[in-house]
Every structure is written in structure tokens, then in C-alpha cells.
Amino acid sequence: MIYLDYAAATPVRKEVLTAMQPYFTTIYANPSSLHHLGQEARLAVEEARSTIAVQLNCLPAEIIFTSGGTESINLALQGVTKGHIITSSIEHKAVLETCRMLQKKGYSVTYIQPNKQGLINPKDVGNAIRKNTRLISIMYANNEIGTIQPIQRIARIAKKHNILFHTDACQASPHLDLNVSKLDVDLLTLNSSKCYGPKGVGLLYLKKGVKLKPLIHGGAQEAGRRAGTENVPGIVGFSKALELAQKEKRETKRLTALRDWFISEIQRKINNVKLNGHKTKRLPGNINISFKGIDAQQLVQHLSSYGIYVSTGSACTSHEVEKSHVLENINAKEGVRISLGTSTTKRELQEVLTKLTMIVTALRKI
Structure with a gap:
């Protein structure tokens, strides 16, 4: 098996699984319980919160644990919005x-169009601002084409006009700087399953002083901002995964080099191919590429038959294939997303290249 779909989900690291284990079988009490075992669970949650706060350079109280990226995004958009929203046409479907x-x-929403490389022009964001603009939400890095957005420049524009700024940083967490002070964001979404942590847990960074209306009602968990018993093992695992990911700068350099080598090899071995997204301003492990005359879904299925797992920019809804809104908005043909991760090796990619060349050649003859 050669897994190249890390942008969709990452495996849980051994260190993460080890850190989580006691909270499934030993310290399994409700963290809101007042007895000793409950307080041990509470301590684990708060230590995890503090560890993540160090990674984000924020206060522990500014972190709200959720069930994942989608909930965090919903909480951000629905929790603070009272007027006009500015976002982009290539955001994740959750946005x-x-x-x-x-x-x-x-509500009124303005959707900013990217250029052909998937970049959002900060000037376009500034020009879309109205008197009643309450929130700007632009993703840090795109989940399909990997393009990294000029978040700091957009944040400065938002701050100048006293507008809240949210960024979906789910894809950024394994490799990019998450220092919220440097990014100058008011709200930031993260998802554990994108940084080698468990599924079912995420967070919303909420800058101190920003008012938020809860999305889920019930108990007083997360300082009254998100009701429901905390997922203690998930939170502990998320904390460990993010801590490890943010320390591994060598891995970022390795994946960037491996990505660039693989792109150049594909372009050398196979003609009529097009890289989607920006050539350099993209996530280290992201490759989204279109092959002229080739159905991307069919290509993914053929690769899967050889134990090579990649994805497309499409999503399947109600058994119907939906075209990628991201690729449509940059005027690109349907493409295949190949996302590299910690287990990806050059030897694996050489094998993939051989199979990919063979399949594309065969399909073009049909």
C-alpha cells in the first residue's frame, strides 16, 4: 500500500496513541466530576489546553475544544456574525x-475570486468591505490545491477597519507557523486529524475580548462556549500531535523537496500535464495535477487497484460526482490530488510514477 491522501486524513502517531491510552481505560471519568478521578481527567484537559496555547502563542482560555474543523468553523461564523461577511469562493465546504x-x-456574503493560481488578492478583500462588514474568513492554505494565502496582509486590512478575521488553518497545522500573534487573527480553526492526531476533535482559537454566541447549548463546558462532555483522550492526543508537528521543521523541508522532485518527474515523464495552484506558495506535501484527456475519477480508481491511494478535487454527494468548486474557480480541469506525509519515501514515489505513466498512457489510447 502507498498512501498519498494525507490532506484527507493522517494516521495517528504512535506517540499520540500512547499519550491517549490511559484516558480510555484508566482515567476515564467525566472531567466535570468533582471526585479525584474526574479531577485527573480535568487536569489532562487543561494541560493539553496549555500545551496547545504554547504552540499558538495565546492564552489557554482563548482555546475552545470542539468535535473538529467543521464545528469550529460553524461556531466562528455563526457565533460572531451579525452583519456582512467576506470570504473566498475556494473555501472549504464547511465555510x-x-x-x-x-x-x-x-445575511449578506461577498465571495472573493482567486487568481488562476488560487491566490486571494488582499486588495480585493479591502475593496469588498462595507460599513456593516462584521467578519472576514479566508483559509490559511487550500485543502485541494495547497495554495497558501497572504493571511497577515489580509489581517492588517481587517484590523484597520475594526473587522474580525477568522482563518481556517486545518491544512496548515502540520507545517506552517500557527503563532496567532504573528498572523494577527481573531479566530482560527484547527483539526486534529490533519496533524497525525485522532479524528473527532478540533479547536477554535478565540481572541480575548471577542464575543461569541454558543452554537451548542447544554452544560457549562469550555467556559460556557461549547456544551458537552469533553473528549479527554481526543484532546490529549490532539495536543501531543500538534506539539510534535510544530517541532518538525526538517520534515517540512523534506516534503517540500520531495514534492518538487515528484512534480518535475511527472512533467518530464508525462506530456500535457498542468500543475494546479501556485508553484511555490503551496503546502509542502500538496500536489494537484491535471492530465489532459484523462478522467480524474477513473485515474484514481486505476491507481487504487494497484494499492496507490490518492484523491481528486471532487466530492461524492448522493452518489453523484460533483465537480471541484476550487478547480472551477481557477479555470482548471479536473485534477488528481497527491498529498505526501511522514511515511512517504522517494522509492514509493518512483513506483507511483511508473504506474501513473503506464495508466495515463493506456487511458489516452482508449
């Missing part, structure tokens, strides 16, 4: 569908 839902409720 786009939430904005569409808010539009049905009477």
Missing part, C-alpha cells in the same frame, strides 16, 4: 455551506 445558510437567513 461555504455555512455562509449560504446564513444568506438564507438574510
